[in-house]
Amino acid sequence: MDYVAGQSRSGQYRFRTGDQALVRQINLAVVMHHLRESAPISRAGLAEVTGLNKTTVSSLVRELIERQFVREVGYESPETGRGAGRLAMLLTLNPEAGYIVSLEIGVDFLKAICTNFAPQAIWQYKEEIDPDMGQQVIFDRLLALLYQGLSVGSEYCQTLLGVAVGVPGLVDQTTGTLLFAPNLRWENVPLRARLEGLVDGHLVVDNEANMAALGEHYFGAARGYKEVLYLSAGVGLGGGLVHEGQVFSGITGFGSEFGHMTMDPEGEICNCGNRGCWETQVSQRALFRNIRRFAGQGNETLLTAMTRGNLGALTVPMVVEAAEKGDRLALQSLEVLGHHLGIGIASLVNALNPELVVFGGILSLASEFLLPVIESEVHRRALRWNREAIKVVVASHGQEACVMGGVARIFQAVLVEPNLVGGQPAGVLTMVNA
Numbered sequence: 340m341d342y343v344a345g346q347s348r349s350g351q352y353r354f355r356t357g358d359q360a361l362v363r364q365i366n367l368a369v370v371m372h373h374l375r376e377s378a379p380i381s382r383a384g385l386a387e388v389t390g391l392n393k394t395t396v397s398s399l400v401r402e403l404i405e406r407q408f409v410r411e412v413g414y415e416s417p418e419t420g421r422g423a424g425r426l427a428m429l430l431t432l433n434p435e436a437g438y439i440v441s442l443e444i445g446v447d448f449l450k451a452i453c454t455n456f457a458p459q460a461i462w463q464y465k466e467e468i469d470p471d472m473g474q475q476v477i478f479d480r481l482l483a484l485l486y487q488g489l490s491v492g493s494e495y496c497q498t499l500l501g502v503a504v505g506v507p508g509l510v511d512q513t514t515g516t517l518l519f520a521p522n523l524r525w526e527n528v529p530l531r532a533r534l535e536g537l538v539d540g541h542l543v544v545d546n547e548a549n550m551a552a553l554g555e556h557y558f559g560a561a562r563g564y565k566e567v568l569y570l571s572a573g574v575g576l577g578g579g580l581v582h583e584g585q586v587f588s589g590i591t592g593f594g595s596e597f598g599h600m601t602m603d604p605e606g607e608i609c610n611c612g613n614r615g616c617w618e619t620q621v622s623q624r625a626l627f628r629n630i631r632r633f634a635g636q637g638n639e640t641l642l643t644a645m646t647r648g649n650l651g652a653l654t655v656p657m658v659v660e661a662a663e664k665g666d667r668l669a670l671q672s673l674e675v676l677g678h679h680l681g682i683g684i685a686s687l688v689n690a691l692n693p694e695l696v697v698f699g700g701i702l703s704l705a706s707e708f709l710l711p712v713i714e715s716e717v718h719r720r721a722l723r724w725n726r727e728a729i730k731v732v733v734a735s736h737g738q739e740a741c742v743m744g745g746v747a748r749i750f751q752a753v754l755v756e757p758n759l760v761g762g763q764p765a766g767v768l769t770m771v772n773a
């Protein structure tokens with residue numbers, strides 16, 4: 340749906356010229372975009388920043404107000420106005436334009452959030468699952484969460500803007516089919532097809548890290564940055580790349596699977612079937628494995644008491660707590676993980692030249708200990724010009740990164756095609772093959 344600039348995701352299409360409905364849709368999208376960037380702003384201000392004439396802007400704004408995407412919020416103050424008697428009405432996006440339901444299928448949890456168009460959370464929910472429950476049981480629970488979200492949202496306002504589902508695996512973008520989720524052990528699940536009849540609005544299924552990357556770009560730590568590398572370390576190691584403000588997905592949507600780059604050809608077997616993937620070095624499993632190994636070498640650790648002697652029951656918050664108390668084994672294990680993370684990030688920084696690296700996932704709880712190690716590895720290994728430009732920051736959405744990313748996907752879709760939601764489409768999009 341990112342074809343407002345005249346190019347589809349694959350670059351295989353171009354717009355037919357002279358299509359008035361399409362021109363209007365593009366102009367609506369441009370106005371929505373500037374309202375997001377610059378609101379509160381007047382019609383005259385919009386005409387100035389968009390380059391559209393005032394009559395066109397007035398007509399576009401009228402349509403957006405009718406569709407409830409935009410609202411008037413009062414006159415500009417005399418200080419900022421353009422002179423006596425010429426104070427203009429200011430406009431913003433309308434938080435009550437509609438509601439968005441965003442769901443996440445994690446490896447061991449389901450999560451849901453319902454937000455308005457601001458977006459502010461109206462409702463959110465999390466429950467634990469186990470992949471051994473089986474796909475049907477997990478899918479039924481997901482449906483129950485979807486219905487709950489739709490019900491809460493419809494009490495808030497009339498219009499459903501869309502539903503997003505984030506998954507820990509590869510998704511075919513053209514069909515919305517989850518092709519492979521190694522940690523869930525799911526293959527070929529036609530998620531979008533199964534949900535299509537239930538949702539009247541945009542429906543997006545995508546990889547959780549792709550979503551999280553966009554969420555950080557739209558509403559989080561990467562707002563204002565156009566080239567962003569996002570990494571999320573937890574059960575697995577996910578990656579997402581924002582390029583020119585859009586999620587880079589590769590030709591079929593499988594791009595940014597950085598966690599499965601081979602880092603150690605002789606390393607551990609990964610859940611994807613290969614050996615020595617980056618994920619086998621940087622994940623909570625890798626962290627816990629190192630802790631058990633160091634403890635097995637006779638090193639003392641607070642974690643033995645914290646887990647009542649069962650190091651199989653480790654959690655990331657426990658390791659962080661032990662590290663905060665100065666536990667040497669916890670600190671050493673985090674340092675090993677940070678070292679591997681830093682080596683990979685340095686290579687990616689050299690390959691991709693991002694402006695910002697955002698680090699999320701449950702292991703970002705340990706960022707106080709990981710970031711200095713990451714920074715020193717990047718400093719040591721990245722090319723000087725790249726490393727001088729790069730910043731590594733912690734994701735701002737924490738454990739909500741994927742669901743907030745789902746909200747961002749719907750938000751983005753609505754900004755691009757506001758005329759396709761909340762009423763009859765104003766025009767049909769026509770594309771022709773180049």
Ligand SMILES: [Zn+2]
Nearest residue numbers: 599609611616
């Ligand atoms: Zn792998």
